[in-house]
Amino acid sequence: MKEELKNIFLAGVGSAAYTYEKATELIENLIKKGQLTVEEGKELTEELKRTVKEKTEKVSAELKPLTKDDMAELLREMNFATKSELDELKRKIEELESKLK
Incomplete structure (x- = not known):
């Protein structure tokens, strides 16, 4: 059972990492197309990092032994x-x- 919970947690972390990766790609594409400035892209990327970190920390805190x-x-x-x-x-x-x- 403990292994199953661990796998569920890892799946959630993997999903968050994948989402972050895809969002970063989207931001880079928007910058290349000129629809975002480099500065706006950096701001969005930083905001995305903060959001992913906060969500990951929240999930970790909710998982009690x-x-x-x-x-x-x-x-x-x-x-x-x-x-x-x-x-x-x-x-x-x-x-x-x-x-x-």
Whole structure:
């Protein structure tokens, strides 16, 4: 589960990086076509950097580490067996096996 959350976070960061890259290309093209001045392009690029950084920091701040209770709740929601349930099943299997002998 931790790996899945990590992958989701990395996908978000990758999307932000890709968006930044494409926006930068667009700004450069506008400058080349004369629709933006170099100074306006620099300002837009700096604003874009700030926005991406702020959004990335916000997402990072919202991701909190999973506590033991969080993990237990996730496992319950996913209907995983607990250690005590597995131990009980093991005990019952051993009991049935001993009756067969």
